[in-house]
Amino acid sequence: xxxxxxxxxxxxxxxxxxxxxxxxxxxxxxxxxxxxxxxxxxxxxxxxxxxxxxxxxxxxxxxxxxxxxxxxxxxxxxxxxxxxxxxxxxxxxxxxxxxxxxxxxxxxxxxxxx
Amino acid sequence: xxxxxxxxxxxxxxxxxxxxxxxxxxxxxxxxxxxxxxxxxxxxxxxxxxxxxxxxxxxxxxxxxxxxxxxxxxxxxxxxxxxxxxxxxxxxxxxxxxxxxxxxxxxxxxxxxx
Numbered sequence: 290x291x292x293x294x295x296x297x298x299x300x301x302x303x304x305x306x307x308x309x310x311x312x313x314x315x316x317x318x319x320x321x322x323x324x325x326x327x328x329x330x331x332x333x334x335x336x337x338x339x340x341x342x343x344x345x346x347x348x349x350x351x352x353x354x355x356x357x358x359x360x361x362x363x364x365x366x367x368x369x370x371x372x373x374x375x376x377x378x379x380x381x382x383x384x385x386x387x388x389x390x391x392x393x394x395x396x397x398x399x400x401x402x403x
Numbered sequence: 404x405x406x407x408x409x410x411x412x413x414x415x416x417x418x419x420x421x422x423x424x425x426x427x428x429x430x431x432x433x434x435x436x437x438x439x440x441x442x443x444x445x446x447x448x449x450x451x452x453x454x455x456x457x458x459x460x461x462x463x464x465x466x467x468x469x470x471x472x473x474x475x476x477x478x479x480x481x482x483x484x485x486x487x488x489x490x491x492x493x494x495x496x497x498x499x500x501x502x503x504x505x506x507x508x509x510x511x512x513x514x515x516x517x
Binding site for chain 2: 293321323325331332333334335338378380382390391392393394395396
C-alpha cells in the first residue's frame with residue numbers, strides 16, 4: 290500500500306535560517322504529492338503540490354520537487370520567519386488507484402525563534 | 404466563497420456514548436472525506452462519500468459510519484465511544500469523487516472522550 294515517511298522532528302531554527310524537511314514515499318501508482326501546513330488549533334492548509342515527476346511546487350517561499358527516482362518530495366525554504374512555526378505534513382494522493390484518498394506522514398513540527 | 408465548514412468545534416463525551424459530527428463542503432464540491440487525527444500523528448482516512456454513498460473506507464470499525472445529504476453535506480457518526488476515539492476529526496472536500504487530486508480541509512472538530 291501507499292505510505293509517507295517524514296523526517297522526525299521537532300525542528301528548531303533561527304529566523305532567516307534555511308529549512309529542509311525530508312519526505313519520502315511509497316506508492317503503487319502515480320501519485321500526486323502535497324505539503325500541508327497546520328497552525329495550532331487549526332485544520333490543514335494546502336501549502337503546495339506537484340502532480341508528476343520533476344514538477345516543482347512552490348508557494349510563500351516554500352518549494353518542493355517531485356523526485357521519482359528517489360521517491361522524495363523534500364520541502365525547502367531559503368529564509369524562515371517566526372510566522373512559519375507550524376506542523377508540516379507531507380501527503381500523497383493517487384487518483385488512479387484510490388480515488389483521491391490521501392495518505393499522510395506523521396508531521397514535522399517547526400519552531401522558528403527570533 | 405465559503406470554504407469547508409465543520410461543527411461543532413469542540414465536543415466532550417463519555418465512554419459508550421454516541422456522537423455526530425457535521426461537515427459542509429466547499430462550494431461546488433460534491434465529495435466529502437473524513438479523517439481522524441490523533442495527537443501528534445498525521446490524519447488517517449476514515450471514509451469518503453460521493454453521490455450519497457460510501458465509496459471508500461479506511462481501516463476503521465463499523466462503529467464509524469457516515470451519511471451524505473443531497474446538498475453534499477455530510478455527517479460522521481461514532482457509536483460506543485472509546486477513550487481512543489479522542490482526536491481531531493477533519494473533513495475534506497473535493498470534486499468528482501477525488502478524480503481531481505486536491506482536497507480542501509475544514510478546521511476540524513476536537514472530540515474528547517472521558
